[in-house]
Amino acid sequence: MLDGNMVCSCLVMAPEAQGKKIETIEGMAKGDQLHALQKKFIEFAALQCGICTPGFLMASRALLAKNKNPTETEVRYWLAGNLCRCTGYDKIVRAVMEVAADMRGAAR
């Protein structure tokens, strides 16, 4: 996240980031306290090798900051730029939907 906007980190040159607020997966947990998305990814086995996981978590957090009640289609479209070769996406989408429901206090 660069100044609150999602960016493809591999496409941002260092001078473009100078003076901007940078948020990465390293700042998502608060000490030993995992973010709700991190907990749910673990609970739902929404990760395997973990290579894609930081991107999915950061993108999911950005989605839920904008939309606390996303449809499954909206979650899938939002995360479409993130690729996972292990999970098949369903577990990731279910984890995000579950956190969204928890944030709304929705009954399931």
Ligand code: FES
């Ligand atoms: S968990 Fe391996 S690429 Fe997503």
